[in-house]
Every structure is written in C-alpha cells, then in structure tokens.
Amino acid sequence: MSDPKVKKAKKHNILLIAGAALTLAVLLFTFVGAFYTPRDPDAMNAAEKLLPPTLNHLFGTDKFGRDIFSRVMKGTLSTVSTALLTVLAGGGVGILAGAVTGYFGGKADAVLTRLGDTVTAFPAVLTALLVVSLLGPGGWQVAIALAVAFIPSFMRVSRVSFAGQRRLPYVISARLQGASHAGVMLRHILPNTLPSLLPALTIGFSNAVLAEAGMSYLGIGVTPPDASLGYMLSEAQGMLALAPWYAVSCGAVLLAAVLGVGLLGEGLKDA
C-alpha cells in the first residue's frame, strides 16, 4: 500500500471512532432512559416552573415544572425506538424487494421499480403524513408511516447492488455448483453489498430520527403529555427567549443522535 492510502484510512478511522462513540453514548442514554430517569418525567410542579439548569435539574424545567433532563431521556427513547423500528421495517422490506428485483430483473423489476419511483416522487414526509392520516397519530403509527415512506430508498440501493453483482463470475460459478437462487443471494451476494447497504441503513436511521422529530414537532407523532424530542422542540421554540436551555438541550441530544450515526455511516462507507 502506498502512503497516501494509509493516511486516508486513518482519517476514516477517526470518523468511525467519533461516530461510534457518539452513537454509543446516545444509545446508552436511551437505554438507561428506558429503565431509569432521575425524576418522574411527567410530574408537574407549580413551584418549579421554567427553572434554568441546576444540579437538581440538569437541563432545567419546562413550563409545567417538569424535569427536562428526564423528559429528554424519555423523548430520546421514543424517537430512537421509532427510528430503529422504521429502519428495521423499511430496511427489511426495501432490501428484500431490491434484492429480488435486482437479481431477477424482468417485468417484476420494472413494475416494482416504477412503483418505488412513484412513492419517491412524493417527499417522504408527505407519504408518511398520508399514512398517519389513515392510521391516526401515535408512536407506532408514525414508525409504520415512515417505514413505508423509506422503503423505496432502501430498495433502490439494494437493487443496484444486486443487479451489479448477479453477472459477476463468482455468482455464476456458485450457480454452476448447484446453489439455489436464495442461497446465492443470501450467502454470496449479500455480504458483498454490505459496504453500500450499511451506510444506507445508517443514513436512513438519521433521516428517520429527524423525520420522527419533525412529525411530532408538527403534532402528529407522539401526543402530549408523552415526551418526544420533536414536540418538546416545538414547545421550546416559543420560549426561546424565556427558557433557551429548553431548546438547546433537546436540540443538542437530537444533533448528537443524528451526527453520531451520520459519522458512523460515513466511516463505514470506506472502512
């Protein structure tokens, strides 16, 4: 290996490490939030309204005197779990559909790809809004809505990878050795598509985090008084002058989640 390449690899490692560290921190924060919060995130207290951050309330309190730190923990949990669900469902269906259409090609490929293009023609959030209007607002409904909206993007990435690999000599020789189509796709092609699929999944995850927050921001995701980062941000926005710590703390956690996974994906792409 020549010198410049070593240098490049090193730079990517930093991205990977930083991304992994940030993601791990957010996941830990989320995981702990599922079982423990320093205060009851829903307990209101008229005597402690809109307090700035102190040791008692790390992120201060909101307009009902609730502890923002605890609410951010709960909110992150709902945002991250919705995003994970979105990526699992949307990614699962999308990658499978892309694999089949890319591998076999033909009419099914043409139809499914056009269908995907049609869905892509609408902004993802509009599609999600449509699904939510059918299912009603709420946490899991948003996950389904976003999953549906995100399917085409995963499908496209996976289709291109599978279509590109299916004529390569190793695939043909595997077929000649008697491997089934499913076996070839799963055991031979899939591992080779990971370099493009993994970043797609991580980018999809950070998009899903933003989209979930955006939808609760608009009041169609998680409904109050349940905590969610998006809704808290929309609430904080009106009190920016009065309680800047509110917007900053929600925004910082959201930023950490999106940035961490983004960096991770960036690092994985060329690792």
Next chain:
Amino acid sequence: MLKRALAFLLAALLLTLAACGKHEGGKEPDAGADAGRAGENSLVIGVAQDLDESLDPHYAVAAGTREVMFNVFEGLLKPDRNGNLVPAIAESVNVEENGTVVKITLRSGVKFHNGATVTMRDVLYSLDRVRGADGKEALLPALTAIDTVETPSDAELVLRLAEAQPELTSYLTFAIIPADYTEQATKPVGTGPYRFVERVVLERVVLERFDDYWGEKASIERVTFRVIENAEGLLLGLQSGALDLVNHLTVTQAASVDKTKFDLEEGTMNLVQALYLNNAVKPFDDVRVRQALCYGVDRNEILSLAFDGRGTLLGSSMYPAFTKYFDDSLTNYYTYDPAKAKELLAEAGYPDGFEMKITVPSNYQPHMDTAEVLVQLLGKIGVKAKIEPVEWSVWVDRVYTKRDFESTVIGVDASSMTARAMLERFVSDYGKNFINYKNDEYDRLFAEAQNTFDDAQQTAVYKKMERNLTENAASLYIQDLADMVAVRKGLTGLRFYPVYVLDVAALSWDAQ
C-alpha cells in the same frame, strides 16, 4: 398538504440548526418594525383559527368568527363594553305595554358597505331570516316569540308578542344585511365601521375602514387578520414585527413577549372553559362518573400549573361578566376530594378507573395546556386520559357537529348577552347541545324560563338551570380564562367586552 410540507421544511431547518428561531413571514412590510404599521395607518392582528367557512353572520358558529365580524356587522342594537345594549341601526327601541310591544325607530341614512341605504325592507328581510319567517329554520329560536310585525311608517317597526319576553331586546343584535343579497357567505356586506375586502382561506381576512359609517368613524384604515394556527407562530409573528396585536395569549406566552415593544393588557375571555363530557357515551353517561371527575380534579392546580394562578374558577355554564345571572355559590360546589372521587368511581363500577380520550383543538394553546395538566391530575384518581390533538376544522366537524368524541377541552361563550345564550345549548333537543346533556328537569326549567315574563322570576329560573348543570356534573367546569393581549406600543384604545369580540374601531395609533 402543501402547507404541511412547508411547515415541515421549516421544521427540518429548525431542527438541524438546533432550533434557531426563524420566522416564515417577511411578506408584511418590515420597515420600522418597532413602530408597527403606524406610518401607513394599518394594523395586522394575529388570530389562532380561521373563520367559519361561511361568513354569513346569521350562520356563523365560531366565537372566533364573531370576534372578527363584529367590526363588519351591526344589529338594531349592539353591545357596548359594559354589556349594555346601545342603539345602532335602530335609533331607539322602546318596550311598552308590559313588555308585549317593542317599538323600534330606524336611524336614517345608515349605509351598507355596498353604498345602498338601509331600508325597512332590509330590516324585515334580516328579521324574517333569523326568526324563520322566510320558511326556513329559525336561526334565533328566541325571536319566534314575535307574533306580528307591523310597519306603521318607513322608519317605524312594531313587534307584538303574545307574552312579554324580558330577553327579547338582547336578540335584536342580529346583523342587518341587505335584502336578497346572495353572496353574504363569501363577500359579506354589513353596516359596521369596517367593510370586508378579501379573504384567503387559512391565511387572512382583510377589512378596510368604511368611510360612510353612520357613527364615529374608525381611526385605522386597513386591518388584516392573519390566521396563524400555531401558538409559537403567533409569538414569532409578534417578535418579528409581522403582527401588531395578538389576544387570547396564555400567561406563559405573554411572559415571552418583548415588553420593550409591546404592552400587555389583561382582561377576561368571557367564556366557560371546561372539560366537556359527552354525556351520551360510556362512562360519562353515569352521573357518578362525571361527579367523580369534578371531585377528583383540583382546579386550582390547573390555574397554578398552566396559568400562573390567573383566571376565574367557574362551577357552571355562566361567567362573572353576566353579573345578573352568575351564581358564585356554585363555583366551589365540588371541593377537591380524591377519596370521594374514587368512592364514586367504585360505585359506578370503575374501582380501577378507566381510559378516556380528550380531543383538543391543537391551535388553542390554553386548551392544550389545560388538557395536559388534566391528564396529570386525572391520573391521580386512576383515570388514564390521552390527548388527541386535532385541527380546528376537524374539531368543529367531529366534536361540535357530529358529536363524535368522549371529552374535549374548549371554551363556550355567549353569542348575545342573555342567559339563554349560555344555557339553551344544554336543552336535550337543542341542535347545538354537543355534549348530549339530557335532563328532564333542565328541559322543564328552560321551558318555564321562556314562559316567565317577570325579569326577576326568570333570572331565578335561569339560576336553577345553572345549579342543575352543576349538581348533575354536566361537565367538569374549570374557569373563565384570563385574556392576555399583546399590543404594540403606540397602539391604543383596546377595549374588553363582556362578549367575545375585538373592537377594532376603537383602536388607533398614537400621532407620531
């Protein structure tokens, strides 16, 4: 949909920038934002909801519509800031012969916004339209008490009643509109100090000063009501200079208004805010459950948590501005008693509480905040409430019109200064009885009130009706909200009325 997409773009921008406040506006001239629009003598007012689909004053449902159109339409009489009725299109209204004859003299030379002069024909047309004498539904059932209508001259109108009706004159505030004009719903024409210019649905309503107004002319030339169905948007509009006046702010919202640019005025909203319960659905069809909610919620907590202690507690469907009818002894009929609440719930067959849904119009921050606190407080007696935020139009359609809901937080106001306006809506067969209240005694009392011609006696019957609502816990009555209004410095003349209106004609910019 397009609006939502735009809103999302804005949201995405905001989220990535970790919520750096940025306003979508910029359409309004921003020059000299601190002085507002004093230079061009115009005014932009932010309102939290769009107006009714039809602007026809006789069909308007929403208080928010009446609030705006108060400036466009007038009746024979109109309310003043003290709740008295003063002559408008009528020059005088005299009640004679023990209340069975109402003699009205029209003011001469009153002009409609289309330039025509108000004639007896217009008055009769409007009167027949609201009392159902045109063969259609009576829009103001109270006016069906009129037996015969006579017009001794072109300026004199005599209404004869079979029996005296103490409240009848209060209903003479119905809008006088031009006879046979068919575009009232989209291009309303009235006689008020402002004339309607244009409406862009979900965006704005523009009014212009009517220079041929019969009375004292308004000062400000052009008034735009901008619809911003988002509490934060209203505040940002104030901060950015896009808005000059926003009313119905919560205490928390008012606290973040920039006091160097705005004055804050406090009045009351003159409405009954309550957790309205659909009396026809389980479990609210059981009076014990409704009473349990009344005992189980500490309403003072709502005031202190969501409104910094401001607001006036209420115990029935009547607010204090109705000095004559308001019965303060009902306010604390249900004292906070969680043990008793649980007992009642157990009696009703819900020892472990139940789940309920509160449908709230999400554009009204005070109602959303109240609902959020209610969820918390109801949890203490084992009732698991969930909030369902809906858009205003969905609320009107589903909750108010189709009555497809379990409970809702909303404010109910009076369209006229009468007890009937507050109480008739809970008569079992009344068309707007959206909570499906059904109580034979209540219906009987209402009929009695309509047949009681002595003012004092009638007032006593109305008070019994209020007590009936309280005792049967028709809803969980909460408060008359404090009305915080942000007014740009230099803009003066804001008046609070005992009804839900915004008198724009009284406003003016200080000379500069």
